[in-house]
Amino acid sequence: MHLKIRHRTEYRYETPVRYSIQELRLTPPQVEGQCVDQWKVSTPIKASTSHDVFGNLCSVFAQESAYTSMMIEAEGEVHTQDAYEFIDAPKAVSPYHLLQQTNLTEPSAEMLEFFAASLPQKNTIEEVLKLAKAVQEAILYFPGQTNFATTAAQSFIMKSGVCQDHAHIMLGLCRASGIPARYVSGYFFAEESPNLASHAWIDFCLDIDKGIWISVDITHACLIDARHIRLAIGRDYYSAAPVKGVRSGGGGEALSASISIAKII
Known part of the structure; x- marks a missing residue:
């Protein structure tokens, strides 16, 4: 199958977040059964990328300026076939x-x-x-x-x-x-x-x-x-985890996540 995927994660906070670090594992690997045609991860500020101990592509970014909302988005196209x-x-x-x-x-x-x-x-x-x-x-x-x-x-x-x-x-x-x-x-x-x-x-x-x-x-x-x-x-x-992080400040948190997957004919 040829699939188009869009994954959006949005955080909103009661009071300003003073500092936070986010760690993302949102990039599909090129492995048996899946071929990633294109993929992009959008973050509020530039993230650094590296592979973790399990070989996952990991993106990390730290925000040092106060904010009350944050959006992370991943989208792209993947070809898949049966493989286990x-x-x-x-x-x-x-x-x-x-x-x-x-x-x-x-x-x-x-x-x-x-x-x-x-x-x-x-x-x-x-x-x-x-x-x-x-x-x-x-x-x-x-x-x-x-x-x-x-x-x-x-x-x-x-x-x-x-x-x-x-x-x-x-x-x-x-x-x-x-x-x-x-x-x-x-x-x-x-x-x-x-x-x-x-x-x-x-x-x-x-x-x-x-x-x-x-x-x-x-x-x-x-x-x-x-x-x-x-x-x-x-x-x-x-x-x-696709998205995880730690923060200082912010008070209560409201998380909104949406994922859409569509088959491309």
């Missing part, structure tokens, strides 16, 4: 590092007991997809009940969440089963479900020695395909 297998670059983070739990992924004893019958007994696509289906069926997709700081254990207690929560629960269960797994942030094209445009899923390591990873969409309990556009990878949401 990815091979690490030579200097990639070791899969063993991605066996470590984080605060967002740490499974509770209750979670492990609940999913015990579905935990992978061996590292295969079939076994991991079986677990994905179990998570999808147990955790109702319900926007608005969780946020970026909700942990896998908290989402499990509520038995509801969104794609981010599905991914965190899946990461925790895979890692507890001895399978390296990483968080993937990105976009999902579905004309009938525009609320899924901002999306998240996981990669699990099929072959540690060869650095072969398989992408699984937990919310749809399937391997990813041409509908998925990758942005960044990390240990959890926090290390792969």
